[in-house]
Amino acid sequence: MSLTGIFLCTFLIVHLIGNLQLFKDDAGYAFNQYAYFMTHFTPIKVVSYLLYASIILHAIYALVLTLKNRAARPIGYAQYDGKANSTWNSRNMGILGTIVLVFLATHMQNFWWKYHNDQVPYVEYRTDLATGARSITELQASEFTDYQVTIENNVEIVKARDLYKQVAYAFKNIGLVIFYVIAMAALAFHLIHGFQSAFRTLGVSHKKYLPLIQAIGVWLFGVIVPIGFALMPLYFYFVK
Amino acid sequence: MNLTLKVWRQKNDKSKGQFVTIQANDIADDMSFLEMLDIVNEDLTRKGEDPIYFDHDCREGICGMCSLVINGRPHGPKYGITTCQLHMRSFHDGQTIVIEPWRAAAFPVLKDLAVDRTAFDRIQQAGGYVNVNTGGVPDANTIAIPKRIADEAFESATCIGCGACVAACKNASAMLFVSAKISQFALLPQGQTERYERAQAMVDQMDAEGFGSCTNTGACEAECPKGIKLSNIARMNREYFTAKFFREEDVHTHN
Numbered sequence: 001m002s003l004t005g006i007f008l009c010t011f012l013i014v015h016l017i018g019n020l021q022l023f024k025d026d027a028g029y030a031f032n033q034y035a036y037f038m039t040h041f042t043p044i045k046v047v048s049y050l051l052y053a054s055i056i057l058h059a060i061y062a063l064v065l066t067l068k069n070r071a072a073r074p075i076g077y078a079q080y081d082g083k084a085n086s087t088w089n090s091r092n093m094g095i096l097g098t099i100v101l102v103f104l105a106t107h108m109q110n111f112w113w114k115y116h117n118d119q120v121p122y123v124e125y126r127t128d129l130a131t132g133a134r135s136i137t138e139l140q141a142s143e144f145t146d147y148q149v150t151i152e153n154n155v156e157i158v159k160a161r162d163l164y165k166q167v168a169y170a171f172k173n174i175g176l177v178i179f180y181v182i183a184m185a186a187l188a189f190h191l192i193h194g195f196q197s198a199f200r201t202l203g204v205s206h207k208k209y210l211p212l213i214q215a216i217g218v219w220l221f222g223v224i225v226p227i228g229f230a231l232m233p234l235y236f237y238f239v240k
Numbered sequence: 241m242n243l244t245l246k247v248w249r250q251k252n253d254k255s256k257g258q259f260v261t262i263q264a265n266d267i268a269d270d271m272s273f274l275e276m277l278d279i280v281n282e283d284l285t286r287k288g289e290d291p292i293y294f295d296h297d298c299r300e301g302i303c304g305m306c307s308l309v310i311n312g313r314p315h316g317p318k319y320g321i322t323t324c325q326l327h328m329r330s331f332h333d334g335q336t337i338v339i340e341p342w343r344a345a346a347f348p349v350l351k352d353l354a355v356d357r358t359a360f361d362r363i364q365q366a367g368g369y370v371n372v373n374t375g376g377v378p379d380a381n382t383i384a385i386p387k388r389i390a391d392e393a394f395e396s397a398t399c400i401g402c403g404a405c406v407a408a409c410k411n412a413s414a415m416l417f418v419s420a421k422i423s424q425f426a427l428l429p430q431g432q433t434e435r436y437e438r439a440q441a442m443v444d445q446m447d448a449e450g451f452g453s454c455t456n457t458g459a460c461e462a463e464c465p466k467g468i469k470l471s472n473i474a475r476m477n478r479e480y481f482t483a484k485f486f487r488e489e490d491v492h493t494h495n
Contacts, residue, residue: 065453068452068453069410069411069412069413069452069453069455071345071450071452072344072345072346072411072412072413072450072451072452073343073344073345073411073412073452074345075343076343077309077312077340077343078246078259078338078340079309079311079312079338079340080312081311081312081313082312082410082459084312084313084317084462085313085408085457085458085459085462085463086410086457086458086459086462087457087458090455090456090457090458091410091457091459093455193456193457196456197455197456200456200470200473200474200477201454201456201477202477202481203474203475203477203478203481204474205470205471205473205474205475
């Protein structure tokens, strides 16, 4: 749990930094090129398969452990005052994790699946390298062969799958936006407990480093990362 | 004061138990919780009924024998005390008090509120000891131990093995108990001989007894009457990982 959990946390940072390009007002010029790079650069593909395996392992192992832990107390308490000795999120990691898992399935279906199965629009960017002026045209499926970057007469032509447009389209759905924000709240509470818990499991209990790890767990993974992600659907719904 | 008790009554380890409502009348607020149960039991005995069976021994908070989950909290609503140190002034007249035994597969109920905690004894027997040479009594302080280390080991050694950590944990994990027992020896020079064998043997026995796993909720630390710290669990994990990855030794069997 701890090793896969920490690995998934490092992924979140990369994913957040990369996706900050969604906030760029360039009709997806940077983001779509980044999306192509992330899905076609071999070392990153290898890491992405490791990531999928980690998600599955983390979930399955959590289920196995939960069943074992349930078996360790076959008769429960008639009255159990959990809030007197522990935080709500630490006792409900399974529920929070399930919300995150359902979110992941939705998230992958919306973007990953559509991108990998040619269900997103196509786009052509023509950038005048002398002036920096850029024109954007949507391409038909018949006009698109593959991702290309060419330079003709000092004009850079980029043809790409337009994941940016798919993102903008998906986040016009208020239901999906609300679901994303709720899922990010669940992720925040999951990681506020989970990040420091992972290090404790690995035996870290140092008077200098443990408070640092706890602060990272709360402020980076409990506040900055989830808010950063939650701002993306909100940005597309309210601003774009 | 008068109280309504909802007490778990169970004939023996084979039968199914249930809650029974019993009135406790004329309870003084300077009584301990166990003295209150004594009064109730005298009353039941006079009426010819079976008294409530509960564990207790020293009644001064050092033996670890008294248990009881009182209104959803091991050792009742206060922090850092055992049930015998809990006074009836912590309750108010007319209150309903739910009293349950420790709940864990590894702690089967023997009768009413008493559970079998010999799982802890078997974990101790697996490695919670040090080998010493017999002979004359050695001089005091022949082995120099820094005060910081001695204090830390002593803190861990204050565990009285009551099992409140298991009772409080949502997973019924015994890791606070086992880690305290491993820590007190791992820290001291006298405990080095069996250090890694001990970590392996005690953890293996803990798993064999059917305790749950640790999810670091911290409930054990909060409910421990002796203030055993969660840092013991991290130390036990370090000891166990070191044993398993770098210093694995054949663990002798204990049957």
